[in-house]
Amino acid sequence: MSLPHPPDAPADAPLLLERNGAIATLRFHRPGALNAVDVPMAQALLAAVRSLAQDDSVRCVVLCGAGKGFMAGGDLATLRADPVQGAADLLAPLNEAVALLAQLNAPVIAQVHGVAAGAGLSLMLQADLVLAADTTRFNLAYINLGTSCDVGASWALPRLVGLNRALEIALLGDAFTAVQAQQWGLIHRAVPAAELDAAVQQLAQRLANGPTRAYGHMRRLLRSAFDRALPEQLSAEAQAFGDCARTHDLREGIEAFYAKRPAAFQGR
Template sequence: MVQNSSVVLEREGQLAHIRLARPEVLNALNTEMAEALLAACQDVASDSDVRVLLLSGEGRAFMAGGDLQDLRKDSVEAAKRILAPLQASISLLDSMQVPVVAQVHGAVAGAGLSLMMIADIVIASEDTRFSFAYSDIATSCDGGASWALPRLVGLRKSIEIAMLGEPLDPHEALKLGLLNRVVPASQLAQVTNRMVERLLTRDPFALKHLKYLLRTSLDRSLDSQLEEERDAFLQCVARPSFPVAIDRFFEARKSRREQI
């Protein structure tokens, strides 16, 4: 376990778990925490043994945005100190070659929403409340929110969410495409663990290519995407593990039929 006072990085086998750990302030992001988050992301990105990354928050919230007390004292310089490591973390999470799962609860606002949106899979408890929050404090957004939000919910709805700043409940967020699952708070950890365990059984080489193809698809033409898909598919089938996976697939299907 690698622990900073504001961020904890734990490893369990091939799972890496980054926990935001300022529960006394709902994990509000200050300079120290932004730097610790970046260090944790860099650690995970450089570890070839990691196959899934889980993000979560301690206490009553995932992250309630930036630390406004920290920002108010020395606005421009404080913002610069937070933004540089936050932006680097978001970029790393986007390009990371493993699935990133966010387990969220309580308040998810501002930078917390940005961090959640960059994850590949998001599971939320029914007590979660989402808020863009930036326009509430007379700022534009950060953490890639203006990049992720239109890709997830479309341009028109993004403008409404960003400009009006009205909170979203988890079921509305699910309908909009911000989330993958909404579960009772008592089942959040259990459902997340099942999702992580399922991802850990999938071939990491294939998942790496799938993540790359899907995350970069909106920046390419169809013809260009077809070429990227071809190259990735040929790399996958060229490996010795491919015919093994096919045999395993047929064996599993045969077993299911025999059980019927």
């Protein structure tokens, strides 16, 4: 099990980077503010994702929140004094972190409970798989504050739920449940709150045992598919397959198939 916070991290750090073997957990850590993201948290997230991008031993990443919720959105105190500068200070590190997460080979899981609203929902949408407690409440929320969305929500939302549903979620600003989120395709699965930790750890370990470089190619191919014509996507697939053909994991997968045994992937 991971420690409550790493030995070298202050107890009041806005974000905790925890390791459990090949699984890295990024834990939003402002529980008294429902993990509302402020500039120090955004900067800490970027620093942590940069470190993960340089670490080939990371084979799965989990995003989660400390305390009673995943993330309640952006910290309005950051925006209140100077909305223009506050937004710029928040979005520069958050956007870079999201872009880096999308380029990782390691799959990204979001473990969501309590509330995921505003920037919290936007960050959740960047994960490859989302497991949520069945008691979670979701709200894109931006329109209720008089602003448009950020942190990639406008990119991810219509891809996940289609344009009509995305417009409904974004323009009405209504809260919705985990059951609705699963029905609409926003989350992978809703589970009883008491089972969430175990379900996430089981899924994370499964992914951490998988062919990490192949995962990386797969997630990048799927994320780029809407932006390419078919001939371009075919070329990108061929290049990715060619890279996988040079890996230990593909050779292991083929040998395991012929030996009728589970493959023992090493992520290389």
